[in-house]
Amino acid sequence: MRSGTLRHQVSLLARDEGQDSVGQPATSYTAFGTDWASIDQPGGREFFDGHHDVQQTDVVLRMRWRDDLRALHRIAVPFRGQTYEVIAVADPDMRMRELYVLAKMVVQ
Numbered sequence: 001m002r003s004g005t006l007r008h009q010v011s012l013l014a015r016d017e018g019q020d021s022v023g024q025p026a027t028s029y030t031a032f033g034t035d036w037a038s039i040d041q042p043g044g045r046e047f048f049d050g051h052h053d054v055q056q057t058d059v060v061l062r063m064r065w066r067d068d069l070r071a072l073h074r075i076a077v078p079f080r081g082q083t084y085e086v087i088a089v090a091d092p093d094m095r096m097r098e099l100y101v102l103a104k105m106v107v108q
Helices: none
Strands: 008-019 025-049 052-064 074-077 082-090 098-105
Touching: 025 074
Parallel strands: none
Antiparallel strands: 008 025, 008 074, 025 052, 052 098, 074 082, 082 098
């Protein structure tokens, strides 16, 4: 892996489940690390869901190996103000050197 291609600093966010003050389920995200990654946007799609159009942007992040990143975590790119939900994490050559992270943009 060429470290010069990892030019985006990203924050890794873990999902926390709990309850709010009236007992309703509440989900929040807590930062558990930062790392450097390259971000490739192979495409996106637009589709009709129920009563409105939905745009989904998929990205592939490539980063150094770490064993604490899972699906349902989120990755934030601070300088762009974008947050991505992790769909899958893969070790492409099974040598624990790098990760490919498939994610989709979170629409706030």
